[in-house]
Amino acid sequence: MKIFTAAQIHELDNYTITHEPIKSIDLMERAAKTITRAIMDEWTDRTPMVIFAGPGNNGGDSLAVARLLAEENYKVSVYLFNIHNKLSDDCAANKQRLIDSKRVGHFTEVTLNFDPPELTEDMVVIDGLFGSGLNKPLIGGFASLVKYINQCPAKVVSIDIPSGLMCEDNTYNIHSNIIRADLTLTLQQKKLSMMMADCQKYIGRLRVLDIRLSKEYIDKTEANCRILEEQDVIRLLMPRDDFAHKGAMGNALIIAGSYGMAGAAVLATRACLRSGVGKVTVHTPRRNYLVMQTAVPEAVMQMDHEETYFSESVDSTDFDALGIGPGLGLVENTAIALIGQIRRTSCPIVADADALNILANHQAWMQQLPSGIIMTPHPKEFDRMAGSTSNNDYERLIRAQQMAEHIKGYIILKGHHSALCMPDGHIVFNATGNSGMATAGSGDVLTGILTALLARGYDKGTACQLGMYLHGLAGDLAAKEVGKESLVASDIIQFLPKAFLKLED
Ligand SMILES: NC(=O)C1=CN([C@@H]2O[C@H](COP(=O)(O)OP(=O)(O)OC[C@H]3O[C@@H](n4cnc5c(N)ncnc54)[C@H](OP(=O)(O)O)[C@@H]3O)[C@@H](O)[C@H]2O)[C@@H](O)CC1
Ligand SMILES: Nc1ncnc2c1ncn2[C@@H]1O[C@H](COP(=O)(O)OP(=O)(O)O)[C@@H](O)[C@H]1O
Numbered sequence: 001m002k003i004f005t006a007a008q009i010h011e012l013d014n015y016t017i018t019h020e021p022i023k024s025i026d027l028m029e030r031a032a033k034t035i036t037r038a039i040m041d042e043w044t045d046r047t048p049m050v051i052f053a054g055p056g057n058n059g060g061d062s063l064a065v066a067r068l069l070a071e072e073n074y075k076v077s078v079y080l081f082n083i084h085n086k087l088s089d090d091c092a093a094n095k096q097r098l099i100d101s102k103r104v105g106h107f108t109e110v111t112l113n114f115d116p117p118e119l120t121e122d123m124v125v126i127d128g129l130f131g132s133g134l135n136k137p138l139i140g141g142f143a144s145l146v147k148y149i150n151q152c153p154a155k156v157v158s159i160d161i162p163s164g165l166m167c168e169d170n171t172y173n174i175h176s177n178i179i180r181a182d183l184t185l186t187l188q189q190k191k192l193s194m195m196m197a198d199c200q201k202y203i204g205r206l207r208v209l210d211i212r213l214s215k216e217y218i219d220k221t222e223a224n225c226r227i228l229e230e231q232d233v234i235r236l237l238m239p240r241d242d243f244a245h246k247g248a249m250g251n252a253l254i255i256a257g258s259y260g261m262a263g264a265a266v267l268a269t270r271a272c273l274r275s276g277v278g279k280v281t282v283h284t285p286r287r288n289y290l291v292m293q294t295a296v297p298e299a300v301m302q303m304d305h306e307e308t309y310f311s312e313s314v315d316s317t318d319f320d321a322l323g324i325g326p327g328l329g330l331v332e333n334t335a336i337a338l339i340g341q342i343r344r345t346s347c348p349i350v351a352d353a354d355a356l357n358i359l360a361n362h363q364a365w366m367q368q369l370p371s372g373i374i375m376t377p378h379p380k381e382f383d384r385m386a387g388s389t390s391n392n393d394y395e396r397l398i399r400a401q402q403m404a405e406h407i408k409g410y411i412i413l414k415g416h417h418s419a420l421c422m423p424d425g426h427i428v429f430n431a432t433g434n435s436g437m438a439t440a441g442s443g444d445v446l447t448g449i450l451t452a453l454l455a456r457g458y459d460k461g462t463a464c465q466l467g468m469y470l471h472g473l474a475g476d477l478a479a480k481e482v483g484k485e486s487l488v489a490s491d492i493i494q495f496l497p498k499a500f501l502k503l504e505d
């Protein structure tokens, strides 16, 4: 699913109106019918509905919804805010339709002062104040109204987007003046701000409603951001040749683990082995020998000269991909070995965890990364790499996007919706995965999967997309079986086979 900007959404609306063709008022009616059905799915006609409508088309939508709900015998009260005495054409038309229908129990057009109605627990508030046309933070009377709605005990449903929330950048927004919805019914496509963890408190539960905007425009218009879907991923899968032999299925090298952190190496290596690769070699400190050999008998062991930490770069000529970082530790000798390793490696590299922390501690090295490197930071690791803390998730995402372009590499900013930032500036969000995966070692598993896919021969962008999707899918399948609370990183590996099977089916 593409994520369009507010400006593109506006173009999409206009394109639909001109090319379907359909009158804009009829398109609004179609949207309102879909929204009304979604509301009726959630609440019966015993629930009193209080609608707050703004002066633009978001207000127009909500006035049409008010009329349609009233026709379905819902008890409806409507407050239309028209303080500048200027309504959009379709909002004005829907005001008239609502008055003419005579079904709505209470209608007030607020032009000056507003005496707010009592909002009780049994009611539903429909927030149709502002949608994708919001162009500045809410202040004054609208801000007071938002605060009033936010402190009321009623359930709140936002049409298209919680009023006050911008579709993209909320860095300079006034956060106390944004509606905190329980349910957001967004039209046609998710907006970028809906992918950000720190905006979830405004959005609540999210449903995307198909209002049949122009498929032609959606298909032909380039979007900078998109959400990865199953059908995209299925197309990426390479078939396994019947005559395959291990020599042709990729040779992966994992450099991971230090004394006390053998587990990270075990997880990355096991995940790598479960992701279709022909052969996996793990380079780890001597003292991890017995643990590794016992836990992952399928892997080839290559022991570092040091007992407890990675100390010298290794010849990677014969390998097809390198995964480096999980549990590596931060001692200076390891740092020097790491940068040496990165410099002498010519196959694709996945750098994770301590590899990223080391780079963050040596900012000059950040400038010398080979193009095409794949880095998989969680937000804290990213902030360390970037050299400063981002104020919000959007700012961090834009920094990651800029860094990926600057170093010509791939950055997977991990989270609920991990964001793959590509060297050409595109961003791909992952939609699989769940909160059960917020457990130590989940990231090591991703490193193993990515290393395997690269060794198998997937190009970097494909390996990143497929890898994060499979990782999340395995986590989702595991959560179904063991529950989110009990899920551990090994469960993700255990369900990787089922994740592959699901995609292959
Ligand atoms: N177009 C279509 O075909 C379809 C559109 N659809 C619906 O339309 C919605 C978009 O509608 P929209 O473009 O009219 O914008 P909307 O969000 O209602 O607000 C615009 C008004 O707000 C004002 N304003 C802005 N910021 C403000 C602020 N901080 N404080 C105060 N005022 C502020 C702004 O005034 P201005 O600044 O321009 O003077 C203008 O009057 C979209 O979310 C979806 O629900 C669906 O029906 C599907 C078909
Ligand atoms: N709430 C969540 N929803 C979806 N995926 C999650 C969630 N929490 C964590 N994950 C995934 O789990 C992994 C955690 O990685 P990371 O933070 O590096 O863990 P660790 O360092 O312990 O291995 C990431 O791939 C992330 O996307």
Ligand SMILES: [K+]
Binding pocket: 058, 127, 128, 129, 130, 131, 158, 159, 160, 161, 162, 163
């Ligand atoms: K809204």
